[in-house]
Every structure is written in C-alpha cells, then in structure tokens.
Amino acid sequence: MAQALTHTAPQIGDRPRPAKNYLNETTGIWSWMTTVDHKRIGIMYLVAVSSAFFLGGILALLVRLTLLTPSHKLFGKVLIDADTYNRVFTLHGAIMVFLFIIPSIPGSLANFVLPLMLGAKDVAFPRLNLASFYLWCLGAVTAVASMVFGAVDTGWTFYTPYSTTTQNAVGLMTMAVFILGFSSIFTGLNFIATVHKLRAPGMGFFDMPLFVWGTYATAIIQVLATPVLGITMVLLALERIFNIGIFDPKIGGDPVLFQHFFWFYSHPAVYIMILPGMAIISEIIPTFSRKTIFGYRAIAYSSVALALLGFLVWGHHMFVAGQSQLATVIFSALTFLVAIPSGVKLFNWLATMYKGNISLETPMLYAISFLLLFAIGGLTGIFLGALSTDVHLTDTYFVVAHFHYVMMGGTVIAFIGGVHYWWPKMTGRMYSEKWGRIGCALVFVGFNMTFLTQFFLGSRGMPRRYYNYLDQYQPLHAFSTFGSWVLGLGLFITAAYLLASLRKPADAPDNPWGGTTMEWETVSPPITHNFEGQPVLEHEPYDYRPRVKKHA
C-alpha cells in the first residue's frame, strides 16, 4: 500500500473553515445532555474524568500531608486520625481507579478520535455511548454518596473479611463499582463493533492507526474482565446482607477466594489502564519523529497479546495471601511472560525515534517522559513478580511506587500528552507551548520526587497503608510529600493554561503537527458528521515521505 500519491483533493489549509462545527452546531445544555455525537460525549467524559482526577488528587495530597511527620501533626495539631486516614487512602484509590483512570482515555480521547481515525461518522452504537456516560455519572454520584454516608476504609481492594463485616458504606461503594463496570463494558462493546464494522473503505485491520489497535485490545479486556468484577461486587454485597458464607471465614467462607474473584478483573484492569496510554504514545512518537513507526505489526500484535496474557497472571497479587505454592509458582512464571509485549513496544518506539527528525513540543515531551517512567514502572513490576523478592517487597511502599510509576508515570502522562496532541483538533485552539513545557517539567520532576523516593522507603521496610511509621523513615516521607506539592503545582498549571487557551478564537490549523492519520484530514474542530462524504484510505499510516506539510 505504499505507493506515491497523486491527488486532486484540495490541500489542508486551502479549505475554508466551516461556520458550524460539532461544538456550536446546536447550543444549549439540553443539546449536550441528549447528544449522541461521540465528540461531544468525549468532551463530557474529559470534563468528568478530570473532575474525578482532581478529587482523587486532593485526597492524595491529604495522604502525603498526613505522612509528612510520624506524629501527623501540622502546626501543632493532628491533621486526621487513623480511621479517617484509612478512608482517605481508600477513597483516593477507588476514585482514581474506578472513576478516573479506567474510563479516562477510552471515554474521552478514544471516543473523540477513534471514529475519526477510522473515517467513520460515529461509533457503532451512539446511544449506547451516551448511556455509558450516564452510567459513569450515576456511578460517580453513588461513590460520592458512599463518601458522605460512612466512607469506606477497606482499601480500594475491599479485601474480606474486613469488607464483609465492617459497618462502613461498603454497600454503596460496591454498587458504585458495579454501575461503573457496566459503563466500561458498554464502551468496550461499542469500540469492538466500531473497529470491526465501521472502517473506511480501503482500511484493513493492518492499515489502522496503532491508537485503534490499542483501544481495540483495551476493549477486549473491558468486555471480558469487567463482568467478573460485577459479580464479585454482588457476592460481596450479598455476603454482607445474607451471610452466604463464601468469603467470610467466620462462617466457613474463604477470603482468598474473594481475592481470586477480585484480581481476575483487577489485574486485566491494569492493562485497561496502560494499553490506551501506550496507544497514544504510538501516535505521538512517529508524528514528532517525522518517521514511520518501527515494527507496526509487532506493536499491533503485542497490544492484543498483552490483553490476552494479562488474564493469566492475577495470582501475582496473592503470593503471600494463602494461595498454594503451585499456583504461586505458575503465576510468577506467567508474570515474566506478560512483560515481553511491553518490552517489544518500548524498543519499537525507541527504534522509531532513532534517526528521526525529532521536535520536542509538549506532546513529545510527555511521550519521552512516558518511555522513561514506564520503563521504571515495568521493570519494578518484574522485581515484584519474582517470588523471592516479592516476599519482602509485598505490601510495602515499593509496590505503591511501582504502580504509581506505571499508572501515573505511564497512563496519566500519556493521557496528558494525548490531550495536548489532540487539543487543537478537539477545541480548535492551540495551548501555550511555553507553559506546556513548564508544566511538563514540573510534573516530571514532581512525580519523580514523590515516587522514586517511595522505592527506597519500601525496600527499607516501610509498609503501605500505614498511618504510623518509625522516625527513620521521616526524611524520605517528607521528601515525597514535597514532591507531591511540585507535582500538584505542575498539574494545576497544566489545567490552567489548557483552560486559558479556550478563551482564544478557534483558529488552530487542521493539522498542526503534520500527522498522517485520518483525524487530521478534517477541520479543527470537526464538523458534526466528521467528514464531508465518506473518506477512503489511500496510504498506510505513518507514511512520512515528503508530501505532508506541517502547518505552523
């Protein structure tokens, strides 16, 4: 498919900007609340998950503030007591996982960009898309209600028997998670059907952008894993209400069985989190290296491989929980296997950059940050997957550092990079590049200050979820807390300049980065039905031979 192109279609930039686009074609809050336009739904999701991120972030700052000193005192007064602390870190985890990170990229960026990349008018089931969003809202309200009416303190993992016997609002939170699960399932269902059936003429599976491959792999996991989370929440709720005797050892249940149920979803869930992030990186790196992606098929296959292999390793969260030795050894071996596709991708991205014509705009800065931070996160995951080290590192801050490196250093960094990358397309405005770089620098420095420190804390024995700690850990905890302030500042600045850009007129170029995927073919912001007529694919993705002009 790599032929030289002749065309008579008008060049980008020649085209007059249409007066009506998806943002202003219909106005009024009702038109937004009843929209079935994937772009509007994507924007609503973006606002929603950003709000959740803000709430989860405040809770995180509170955790770090509490741990600033072993006496938990600030200006002479104890900030929060131990029970409240348990609630704070539980809610930080639950909100970040269920309300923010899992719906984040699929709901916002993928919703917006996927149909455009496929040359489609919308996703397969636009009304189901809106239903997904409303389910998110309902789940969010239920989760906040659980905070108001008792506030869960079990840790986001709801381990039994504490979760089956505590008086706190576990019921409301499990209901919230159940509802959010269906929001996720419907999104995944929609994307799988869209990718199978709504590709533009000429676009086979191996002509799709890698962002689509990543989203497709994510959708497979969403659809197959989340129902088990749903039934786990139901069983947990029924154990509390009826004492059915499945999870509570006092009545003959098995708490490890709960962990099997929980982690069968929650391990694949972390691949729901990282695959879209990787998908974004696969878009940014070729564009800002002005070079075709190295190993397209390898990245495509490794996305699906990661999705499938991710279902085989959940027991590595249970090495010391009471799982049998045989199962433990099997899961550890499989965990080593699941690292391979991630490694494949990392090397392919680096190879893409090698001898590329690299420009360091903000999206690329975030992508390069991702490479480093995800590498650290992924490698430390291997340390944890090895039994002999895990016995010492489990339930310490080492684990906390590991998952923040992959989830925040990985997914959130990629998410922010993606928001910047597609910002001109979504809003028609360019953000301030100067402030973008300042924000990225602060986020990068702040993140490492906060979390690199925690690897040391953990390997020196600091347990996770602990309110109290020995004095010897205080310097590291304090440094981590200072880092959280730098990180918070960086994120705040990022939000500020992005929002500030909206005050400018919508005159960003259609293709400011010189991207080659289909979403850059249409105007910024796109018209409601995306394209004038049905686009037909005529070249492979990431084809950077001289033809594409980047518009300043």
Added chain:
Amino acid sequence: MSTSTVDVNPHDHGGHGDHPSDPHFQHHFTTLEQQFDTTKIGMWIFLATEVLLFGGLFVGFGMMQARYPEMFKEAHEHLQRPLGALNTVVLLFSSWTMVMGVLSARTNQKKKTVVFLIVTILCACIFLGVKYFEYSHKFEEGLLPGHYYHHIGDRIPVVNGANGYATFFSFYFMMTGLHGIHILVGIGLLAWIAFRANKGEFNSDYYTPVDLVGLYWHLVDLIWIYLFPLYYLIS
C-alpha cells in the same frame, strides 16, 4: 491531502444506495446490511459478558462444592428433580418456538411470528410458575440463604458456623434468582417485539430486533442447560 472522498452529496451514502429511506436505518452506517451485522456483533459481545457474569457464580458454586462436598451432596436432595426436568423441557421448547419466530419474521409470515412469540412467552411464564412452586417449597422447609437458613433434619452437624447447607441454598437462590430475573426481562422483550410484529414492523429486510431478542433468549436457555444438571442431577 492523503485521503479522497467518494462523493460530495451527503445524502447519498457512498453510492451503495441501500435503504437510505428505511425508517430503521441509522445514518452513521452505510448500508442496512452493515447495520444488521454490526448490531449482531454487539449482541454477541453482550452475550459473552453475560457468560462471564453468570460464570462467576458457577465458579463460586464450584469452589464451595469443593469445600463442602458432603453437605452439598445432601442439600441437593431437597431439589425436586421432576420439576427441574420439566423446566428444562419447557425452556428447550421455548427456544424452538423462538427460533421459529425469527424464521417466520424473516419470511414475512406475520401471524406465525406473533403466535410463536406468544407461545415463547407462555413457556417463560410456565417456567416462572414452576419456579414459584419450587421456591415456596424451599421457604416452607426453611431452606433459605445464609443466616435465614433454618431447616431441621440435616445429617451433618454444622461446626464453627460453617454452614454448607446455607451456602448451598445461597447459591441456589442467587443463580436461579439471577436466571429468573433474566427470564422476566426476556418476557418484557418478547412482549415488546410481539407487539411490534403484530403491527407489521418486521419483514425479510428488517427483522433485527426479533433476531437479537432470540439470541438473548437462547442464552437464557443455555444458562439453564448448565444450571439444571449441576443443581438437580448431582447426588
């Protein structure tokens, strides 16, 4: 740029010219056939999620069976095999009437479609009726879930609160209950498409809703095909 567009007229869907005026046609699709294929894929994905949802309960049941082998074996004796078998036959028959309903809709036989759908609904009601008798019997005997279990006459003593009988009936009610809820929803869906079929909405070009409800109904039957032996036939 690097893509061309097929046509300029936004109302002609790519020259395929297939049913742009059909009232059921959704305009983000190109042809009615593409719409049908896509909705089918969507339905199958949904069915896969149902398999995993129920499957979780099967796994839980299996683990608890391993934990309380003797108590579960005895608990099985309280389930009435003839009623279970009757319900199995009723549901299988209803699956047949369902698929015949789909065939009738596809071959423009309106009356037959409605009749088959109504018979399917009747079978579903019979199923629920039998279930009602079964549940009443359980309630009378005190064979209730969790801490409501108060049956007398169990042979194995319960030690340290580990009541395998209560756990068995918890799973019995959870699984047959969730299945029953799906039957109820199915009755609603069947009534809805029977109503639409009676209005003449379905024909050989458009029978998607009947097909999709059919798939849902067969899944409900599929789940029972596994529930029946596990609960009624193990002893």
Added chain:
Amino acid sequence: MSEHQTNPKAESALYLRTLLSLLVLTGVTVGASYIHFGSSAANVVVALTIATIKATLVALFFMHLLHDKPVNGLIAASGFLFLGLFLMFTLIDFDSRDGLQPTNLKPLMTAPAPGTAPAPGAAPAAKKE
C-alpha cells in the same frame, strides 16, 4: 440479507431435529444421573459434557453460529474460554493447598479452667505444617 438463502422448510426441519436432539439429550442426562460412574466427580464430568453438547447444539443451530460470520463464533467462544481460565487457575490453587479444610472447621482448643494457665507446652490439636 446475505445469510440463509436456503429454503425455509429445510430450516424448519433443521430446527425441529435440533429440538428433538436436545430433548433426547435431556433424557440421557437425567438417566445418566442415576448411574454411578465411579466417583461423584465422574458424574459431574458426564453431566457437564452432555450439557456442553446441548449448549453447542443451541449455539450452532438455534443461534445460527454455524452459518454466521466467524467473528460472532469467536466472540462466543472467548466468553467461555476466559471463564474456563478463571475456573482452571482458581481450582489449581484450591486443589493444591495443604488440606482443603479451613482451620475453623477443626474443633476449637478447649479453654483452660479459670485460674489456671494453659501448660506452656500445650499446643492446639496438631496442626499440619
């Protein structure tokens, strides 16, 4: 539609044959439940095998998977496959633990009489290491 250009009468007959097979298999599985195949595990295997055959008939014929686009069958199979993975690994854990009985099913250690401390060497009923 592209599917099912075959004549409806043949299709009707196919559905009827499928129903009859399903009813026969139901009879078989009920009958088989009265036979003891060695262990109770064997009975379960027999019952589930027959159930799977019935399920396959429903899927292939009533749900039209046999003549449908392969992607639908793949989706259906994935659901069952991943359920199977969940069951398999969880069973591997359960079956290879040291003793299936949780410790709370062992009789409780009897409490010492008031005023006496338990003998220093008195261990609870011998625990497996």
